[in-house]
Amino acid sequence: xxxxxxxxxxxxxxxxxxxxxxxxxxxxxxxxxxxxxxxxxxxxxxxxxxxxxxxxxxxxxxxxxxxxxxxxxxxxxxxxxxxxxxxxxxxxxxxxxxxxxxxxxxxxxxxxxxxxxxxxxxxxxxxxxxxxxxxxxxxxxxxxxxxxxxxxxxxxxxxxxxxxxxxxxxxxxxxxxxxxxxxxxxxxxxx
Amino acid sequence: xxxxxxxxxxxxxxxxxxxxxxxxxxxxxxxxxxxxxxxxxxxxxxxxxxxxxxxxxxxxxxxxxxxxxxxxxxxxxxxxxxxxxxxxxxxxxxxxxxxxxxxxxxxxxxxxxxxxxxxxxxxxxxxxxxxxxxxxxxxxxxxxxxxxxxxxxxxxxxxxxxxxxxxxxxxxxxxxxxxxxxxxxxxxxxxxxxxxxxxxxxxxxxxxxxxxxxxxxxxxxxxxxxxxxxxxxxxxxxxxxxxxxxxxxxxxxxxxxxxxxxxxxxxxxxxxxxxxxxxxxxxxxxxxxxxxxxxxxxxxxxxxxxxxxxxxxxxxxxxxxxxxxxxxxxxxxxxxxxxxxxxxxxxxxxxxxxxxxxxxxxxxxxxxxxxxxxxxxxxxxxxxxxxxxxxxxxxxxxxxxxxxxxxxxxxxxxxxxxxxxxxxxxxxxxxxxxxxxxxxxxxxxxxxxxxxxxxxxxxxxxxxxxxxxxxxxxxxxxxxxxxxxxxxxxxxxxxxxxxxxxxxxxxxxxxxxxxxxxxxxxxxxxxxxxxxxxxxxxxxxxxxxxxxxxxxxxxxxxxxxxxxxxxxxxxxxxxxxxxxxxxxxxxxxxxxxxxxxxxxxxxxxxxxxxxxxxxxxxxxxxxxxxxxxxxxxxxxxxxxxxxxxxxxxxxxxxxxxxxxxxxxxxxxxxxxxxxxxxxxxxxxxxxxxxxxxxxxxxxxxxxxxxxxxxxxxxxxxxxxxxxxxxxxxxxxxxxxxxxxxxxxxxxxxxxxxxxxxxxxxxxxxxxxxxxxxxxxxxxxxxxxx
Ligand code: FES
Ligand code: FES
Numbered sequence: 001x002x003x004x005x006x007x008x009x010x011x012x013x014x015x016x017x018x019x020x021x022x023x024x025x026x027x028x029x030x031x032x033x034x035x036x037x038x039x040x041x042x043x044x045x046x047x048x049x050x051x052x053x054x055x056x057x058x059x060x061x062x063x064x065x066x067x068x069x070x071x072x073x074x075x076x077x078x079x080x081x082x083x084x085x086x087x088x089x090x091x092x093x094x095x096x097x098x099x100x101x102x103x104x105x106x107x108x109x110x111x112x113x114x115x116x117x118x119x120x121x122x123x124x125x126x127x128x129x130x131x132x133x134x135x136x137x138x139x140x141x142x143x144x145x146x147x148x149x150x151x152x153x154x155x156x157x158x159x160x161x162x163x164x165x166x167x168x169x170x171x172x173x174x175x176x177x178x179x180x181x182x183x184x185x186x187x188x189x190x191x
Numbered sequence: 192x193x194x195x196x197x198x199x200x201x202x203x204x205x206x207x208x209x210x211x212x213x214x215x216x217x218x219x220x221x222x223x224x225x226x227x228x229x230x231x232x233x234x235x236x237x238x239x240x241x242x243x244x245x246x247x248x249x250x251x252x253x254x255x256x257x258x259x260x261x262x263x264x265x266x267x268x269x270x271x272x273x274x275x276x277x278x279x280x281x282x283x284x285x286x287x288x289x290x291x292x293x294x295x296x297x298x299x300x301x302x303x304x305x306x307x308x309x310x311x312x313x314x315x316x317x318x319x320x321x322x323x324x325x326x327x328x329x330x331x332x333x334x335x336x337x338x339x340x341x342x343x344x345x346x347x348x349x350x351x352x353x354x355x356x357x358x359x360x361x362x363x364x365x366x367x368x369x370x371x372x373x374x375x376x377x378x379x380x381x382x383x384x385x386x387x388x389x390x391x392x393x394x395x396x397x398x399x400x401x402x403x404x405x406x407x408x409x410x411x412x413x414x415x416x417x418x419x420x421x422x423x424x425x426x427x428x429x430x431x432x433x434x435x436x437x438x439x440x441x442x443x444x445x446x447x448x449x450x451x452x453x454x455x456x457x458x459x460x461x462x463x464x465x466x467x468x469x470x471x472x473x474x475x476x477x478x479x480x481x482x483x484x485x486x487x488x489x490x491x492x493x494x495x496x497x498x499x500x501x502x503x504x505x506x507x508x509x510x511x512x513x514x515x516x517x518x519x520x521x522x523x524x525x526x527x528x529x530x531x532x533x534x535x536x537x538x539x540x541x542x543x544x545x546x547x548x549x550x551x552x553x554x555x556x557x558x559x560x561x562x563x564x565x566x567x568x569x570x571x572x573x574x575x576x577x578x579x580x581x582x583x584x585x586x587x588x589x590x591x592x593x594x595x596x597x598x599x600x601x602x603x604x605x606x607x608x609x610x611x612x613x614x615x616x617x618x619x620x621x622x623x624x625x626x627x628x629x630x631x632x633x634x635x636x637x638x639x640x641x642x643x644x645x646x647x648x649x650x651x652x653x654x655x656x657x658x659x660x661x662x663x664x665x666x667x668x669x670x671x672x673x674x675x676x677x678x679x680x681x682x683x684x685x686x687x688x689x690x691x692x693x694x695x696x697x698x699x700x701x702x703x704x705x706x707x708x709x710x711x712x713x714x715x716x717x718x719x720x721x722x723x724x725x726x727x728x729x730x731x732x733x734x735x736x737x738x739x740x741x742x743x744x745x746x747x748x749x750x751x752x753x754x755x756x757x758x759x760x761x762x763x764x765x766x767x768x769x770x771x772x773x774x775x776x777x778x779x780x781x782x783x784x785x786x787x788x789x790x791x792x793x794x795x796x797x798x799x800x801x802x803x804x805x806x807x808x809x810x811x812x813x814x815x816x817x818x819x820x821x822x823x824x825x826x827x828x829x830x831x832x833x834x835x836x837x838x839x840x841x842x843x844x845x846x847x848x849x850x851x852x853x854x855x856x857x858x859x860x861x862x863x864x865x866x867x868x869x870x871x872x873x874x875x876x877x878x879x880x881x882x883x884x885x886x887x888x889x890x891x892x893x894x895x896x897x898x899x900x901x902x903x904x905x906x907x908x909x910x911x912x913x914x915x916x917x918x919x920x921x922x923x924x925x926x927x928x929x930x931x932x933x934x935x936x937x938x939x940x941x942x943x944x945x946x947x948x949x950x951x952x953x954x955x956x957x958x959x960x961x962x963x964x965x966x967x968x969x970x971x972x973x974x975x976x
Contacts, residue, residue, distance in 0.1 A: 010269065012276055014467060020316045023273045024243060027319055046319075062239035063232015067394035067443075068475045072893035075394055103232040112230065120226035123859040126867065127680025128229030129394040129443025135230060150906075158902045161893070163393055163444050164680045166866030167901040168909075169859075 028058075034095045037105030045092045052076050052087040055102060063103035063132045067161065074160035077133035078102045084140045086159070103132035106139055114177040115139050124173035126164035134160045138174045147178055216692050217921045220859030221699045223685040225441070225678075234441045237413050238398030238472045245400055245468035246275055248461050249321040251311040251328055252480070253303030256550040256886025257335040257352075260301050263310055264329035271327060273320035275467075278460055279311040285429030289452045291419070291555070293517040295353060298427050298456050303332075304352055304515035305550055306888060307481035314461050314469060337550050337886045341489065341512050344547040352515065352548040359513045359546040360521040362528040364600055364814040367539030372504035376495030380575040384492065384568040385952040388512070388881035389485035389874075391557055392898050393679075395443020397482070398472035401458035407710075408435050408459045413442035415449045415556075416717035418675055421709045427456045428463065435459060439707035442679035446871065447556030449679070450719060451483050451518050479891035483555035484881055486523055486546075487512045490568035494575075500582045502591045504539035507531045507568070511546040511554075511561075518555030520546050525652060525809070527561030529819055532600045533569045534610040534645040535591045540600060542814075550886035556719060558871060563932040566644045567953060570936035574640075574943055584940065585623065588614060588643055599645060601809070601819045609851025609914045610643050614827035616910050617641070617849040621829040634837045637844075640940025642933045643827045647820030648925045649722040653808030658726035659713035662691055662734035663797035664742070666790075668762070668783030670695050670735075671703045673799075676715035676727045678706065681927060682860040683723045687731045689856060690920060694735035695742075696759030697782070713799055721824060721925040724856070726802055728920040733800035741796055745789040746780045804918060822918050824925055826850040828869070828933035832941040839961025841877055841942055847908040848933060853916035853924030861926050865909040868930020874899045876935035877954050 015023075030047035033040060036059070045054050052069070055061045055078070065075040069088045076087040079101040106113040115138045118124070125131050134157060141148055141156035148156070153174045162170060228234035251263065265277045280287055280299035288294040300308040310330060315321035336350040343349055344357040351357055373379055399412030408430065414420040417437045425432045437455065454471045461469040473481065493506040509527055513520045528544040559566075577584040593599065593608045618624075621639070628637045650656040661673035672691045678684040684704045692699035705711055715727045739759055746764040747754040758767045763778040764785055780788075789796050807818045831845040848865050855861040878897045882889040890896045909930075915922030935953060942960060943949040948967035950959050 010276060010282075012464060014275060014465060015273065015316055020273070023316050023320065027317065056239075057243055060242055061232075062235055065236070065394070065443075066238075067396065068893040070475070070892060070894060073394060103230075107231055112227070116230040119230050120222055123220065123223075123863050125223065125226050125229050126682070126863055127393070127395065127443040128225070128234060128441065129236060129680075131229050132232040154901050158900050161394065161898060161900060163391075163446070163871070163898065164867045165863055166868070166870035166907050167904045168866045168907045169863060170901070171906070 030093060032092055032096060034097060035099040037101055047093055049092055050088050051078070051090040051092050051095055051100070054092040055087060061102055061104050065129055065132055067129065074137060075130050075133040077136045077160065079136060079140060084137050103136055106135065113139055115142065115174065118173040118177040122169050122173035122176055124165060124169040130160060130162040134162065134170060138177065141174070142178055148174070216689055216699050217856055218854065218858065220857055221685065221689050223682055224688065224700055225684065236395050236398070236441045236443055237411060238396065240411050240440060241400040241468055241470040243317065245470040246314050246316060246465065247318045247321045248457055248469050248471040249313045249325050250309050250457065250477070251313065251325060253300065253306055253308040253310060254330050255303065255332060255334055256306050257337050258303050258332040259335060260303065260310060261331045261333055268313065268324040268327040271320060271324050273316035274324045275314045275316060276465060277311055277313050278464065282464065283428065283460060285427045287427060289423045289427055289456065290517055291451060291519050292521055296516045305552055305886065307552065312457050312461060314465065339549060339885045341510055341547050341549065344549050352550065357548045359517055359548055360524055362524050362544040362814060364528055364531065364540050364542040365812065366602060366815065367504070369504040369506050369539040369541035372539040373493060373495040373506060376503045377498040378576065378579055379493060379495045380572060380579055382492045382568070382571050382575050383951060384490045384571050386488050386564040386567055387953050388487045388551070388554065388883070389557060389879050390479055390881050390896055391446045391448030391482065392896065393444025393446060393448055396473045396475060396478045397453045399440070399454055399458055400468060400470040401462035402468040403462055403466045406434060408463050410435070410437050410455055410458050411440050412437065412455045412458060413439055413445070413449055413679065414452070414455065415445050415677060415719050417677060417707055417709050418714040419717065420452055420455050423452050424455050424459045428459055436710045439677045442677065445679040445718070446558045447560065447719060448482055450556040450717070453482065475893060476891045479896065480888055483518045483553040484514070485557040486520070486554040486561065486564065488527060488564040490565065492568050492572045494572040496576055496580065500580050500587050500590045502535055502537050505532050505537050507542040509542065509544035511544065512551060513546045513548050514551040514553040515548065516553040518553045520555060523555065523561040527565050528814065529601050529647065530562040530565050530645065531569065533566060534593050534608070534643050534825055535569070536593055536597060551883050552881070552888065558868065558928050558931045560720070560928065562646050563935065566642065566932050567935050567939065570642050570940060571949060571951060574940050574949060585618065585641055588641065592643060599823065602815045603817055603819050605823050606917060607914050608825060609912055610645065610825035610827060612912050612914065613825055613849035613851055614641065614643050616912060617827045617829045617847045620847045620908060620910060621831065621845065623829070630833060634835055636834045636836055636945040638832050638834065638941040638943065638945025640830045640937045640944055641827065642936035642940065644929060644933045644936070646721060646824045646929045646932060648725060648822045648824060649720050649806070649820055651806045651820035652816065653806055655803070656716060656722070656726065657801055657803035658715040658730040659799060659801045660687065660715060660727055660730035660734050661713050661797070661799040662731065662738050664738060664786045665703070666786060668786050669701065669703050670697050671705060672731055673705045673712045674715045674727055674731065675707060675709065675712040676723050677718045679718065681864060682857065683718060683727065685860070686724060686728060686856060690728055690731045691735040694732060694739050697762050721927040724923050724925045725822065725919045728923060729802035730800050732920045733802060734798045737798045737800065738796055741789060741794045742785050745785050745792060745794060748792070749788055750779045752779065822916050822924055824851065824929045826929040826933045828937035830937035830941040832938060832945060834942060834945040834960060836946065836964055839957035839964065841955065841960060843873055843905050843938060845905050845908065846934065846937065847910065848930060849910035849912055850926060850929055851912040851914050851924070852926045853919045854913050854922035855911045856921060856923050858911060861911055862909040864926045865930040866907040868928065869907045869934050870899050870904050872931040872934025873904065873938065875931070875953060876938040878956060880954050
């Protein structure tokens with residue numbers, strides 16, 4: 001068949017569901033088991049894929065974001081055995097038998113984690129793309145240091161980029177979650 | 192590092208669940224209703240919508256910044272199992288073109304003018320297969336001469352990038368007689384400023400999905416003006432607009448970077464041709480290579496003054512690198528030229544601007560939009576003048592800043608000029624009169640800089656700029672707001688809910704917002720140009736107040752009371768003040784019941800309104816306009832920096848940002864906009880720079896393109912000044928862009944104060960600062976302590 005400009009058109013025959021399934025299955029050759037947000041999971045993955053892809057593509061947990069996929073932005077931060085790591089730099093076989101917590105694992109029965117609460121209350125969420133990673137990093141900080149200083153908050157969140165908020169309200173939020181009054185200045189309404 | 196006085200946050204906290212909704216919702220920090228889905232990770236962004244069940248599309252891009260494509264060899268790629276289709280220009284039914292001001296960019300190029308130009312689109316069963324196919328594609332091409340710089344573009348005999356040559360557009364301002372005024376001035380200073388190419392670096396890479404539904408190409412993708420994007424998709428694909436539907440998912444930032452079309456046409460084409468869900472997601476590298484950028488601008492500035500420091504004239508030459516395509520370039524150039532003297536009283540102005548094509552990334556919209564480059568230039572000239580006149584920079588500003596009713600560059604008279612209020616508030620906050628130059632170590636120098644800037648709100652210059660919004664009462668008594676305006680984090684949708692809630696006396700968190708869907712929502716224009724608070728805000732207010740009026744009529748007829756004795760509050764219609772039988776201001780009619788009654792009496796309780804204020808196109812030959820923009824924003828920033836004179840490194844210790852926003856409808860969101868803008872401005876001032884060599888972008892990754900982290904950033908002290916705007920809803924004037932604009936000049940001024948000499952090229956990274964120090968040491972004036 002040729003189109004209006006006289007060029008031969010490609011024949012568009014879509015592959016069948018089964019064919020696509022087979023192609024997908026051919027990529028997933030590794031059997032992986034680990035603990036995810038408190039539950040054990042077992043599934044087939046591509047041994048070269050990252051934890052980021054396994055979480056999002058195979059388990060459809062979309063809270064783990066990926067702004068760079070090269071370890072620079074922190075938007076894919078998850079807890080691996082309690083420590084924050086960038087899921088885009090961890091290959092899935094590396095988490096075999098280990099414990100992973102994603103942002104989805106922080107709220108308990110619809111009760112938000114205090115950091116999640118304070119992020120909303122303090123206006124630390126704008127576009128929200130950096131938010132899950134920041135919340136995971138902040139939750140990890142507060143888990144071992146319940147009264148961080150502003151400088152400790154900065155240090156703990158250095159690996160998490162945010163392009164929208166200017167970070168000021170993020171610091172407010174972490175300090176508020178720590179049970180502190182926001183110690184930083186941010187004032188509205190001077191006439 | 193000195194720190195400011197320990198001022199506590201004013202209690203503008205959010206409304207907590209369960210708290211009584213207040214009648215006065217304007218000026219309160221209502222929590223945003225999209226917060227919960229974003230903190231739990233449930234909210235889907237463009238890349239989260241489709242799973243592996245959708246096909247994956249991948250763009251074939253140009254191998255060279257300037258070339259004639261001879262052949263794209265696809266057979267090998269097509270033969271890979273799982274490759275569904277590969278589309279090129281032969282497969283597209285419409286114009287195969289796009290572009291916001293000129294349709295000068297091909298969807299599938301036959302001649303590539305920059306590295307991001309697209310040659311074809313691969314669609315495959317999985318991302319891995321698509322990647323393999325991309326590697327199997329062979330492109331043969333004929334190299335064309337590369338126009339790498341603005342000087343190349345303007346050189347005699349340069350290779351023309353477009354049929355019209357290498358000059359995209361020119362702009363001018365002529366006011367008074369600048370040449371004679373300069374000749375008569377007691378002092379004249381000259382500066383040359385060079386600003387860099389900047390990337391938006393929003394975190395949410397371009398990503399989305401599309402499918403066919405009842406013959407309609409349904410595209411989920413993030414832009415800034417979905418109705419315009421629908422027009423562009425329909426034109427390129429040759430479809431009527433009704434057959435294209437664009438829905439905006441949650442969007443991770445934009446900052447102007449989503450104004451040009453990105454993935455929408457690719458997605459639409461693939462879904463249309465294959466009748467199967469298709470997804471696409473750029474890598475970070477691809478996102479940076481394909482997207483337009485901020486214009487690098489070179490500005491020669493001549494500023495004259497009397498001995499007493501009164502400005503007499505400005506002569507300004509502006510040269511702007513457009514990159515490969517027009518994008519919004521002509522509008523950016525006009526904004527640059529029309530803001531070339533900022534918030535200063537300059538009676539004589541002679542300004543010329545030229546925008547030229549090169550083989551770099553197309554440059555277009557980015558927060559600040561030409562005005563931020565010019566702010567760097569005019570503030571640099573003011574600092575220079577202050578040095579020569581030996582008049583403190585703040586004094587010089589006090590002498591020359593505009594007052595209420597005076598004219599900006601275009602001679603438009605501005606009724607409310609809040610710039611002095613902003614500056615004095617910022618100076619008070621930083622403690623200007625008692626500022627200290629002490630440093631913790633001898634190799635450090637402290638410095639302070641002050642910026643004062645202005646920014647015209649909306650598209651302006653006679654463009655038919657409008658926002659529509661629809662407000663209706665649902666049968667269950669819930670207020671619904673429909674807007675096509677997109678929210679990429681700035682909070683437009685929460686603002687729309689807040690305004691409707693105010694007019695209809697309900698809890699803002701109970702308002703249902705239906706947004707950003709070309710098939711369901713009216714056109715609300717672009718989320719850009721700092722326009723949505725004023726434009727969509729006003730449209731929502733108009734529609735909601737008309738619905739409120741209908742409800743009052745219903746209640747008046749029902750109760751026999753006069754409508755003027757009634758008001759909407761607390762989900763009901765209630766008596767306004769003491770009237771017989773209603774001494775306790777009782778509820779006369781719950782809202783839900785009023786809706787039922789109203790419907791029975793034939794009230795639609797469903798209103799669409801339009802806000803379309805007129806502006807006036809520039810006058811030919813002078814560039815002046817009595818109303819170039821509907822209103823102006825003013826701001827002043829003060830920065831305090833520490834410079835390491837051994838390395839040139841700059842640490843920003845404090846930034847105070849005072850903005851006259853007219854009225855802060857949601858103070859917390861307003862502060863958030865200012866703070867975010869400040870940090871983008873800090874990035875522009877000190878570190879961000881897209882590096883291109885011969886048309887090849889050298890740092891297309893977050894490893895190499897550095898944006899500020901939380902460690903680079905001091906606590907931003909945002910001061911909200913409120914001088915009511917006559918045009919804005921409740922006096923609001925907008926807030927989006929000036930937070931960025933005010934920051935680079937304040938930081939650059941602070942660096943100059945610290946080291947005794949100016950850095951005229953941005954970013955003022957360690958190398959440039961160090962070189963400036965060495966240059967001034969050689970020149971013998973040394974670094975001031
Ligand atoms: S996506 Fe993993 S660090 Fe950026
Ligand atoms: S809120 Fe947008 S990147 Fe942080």
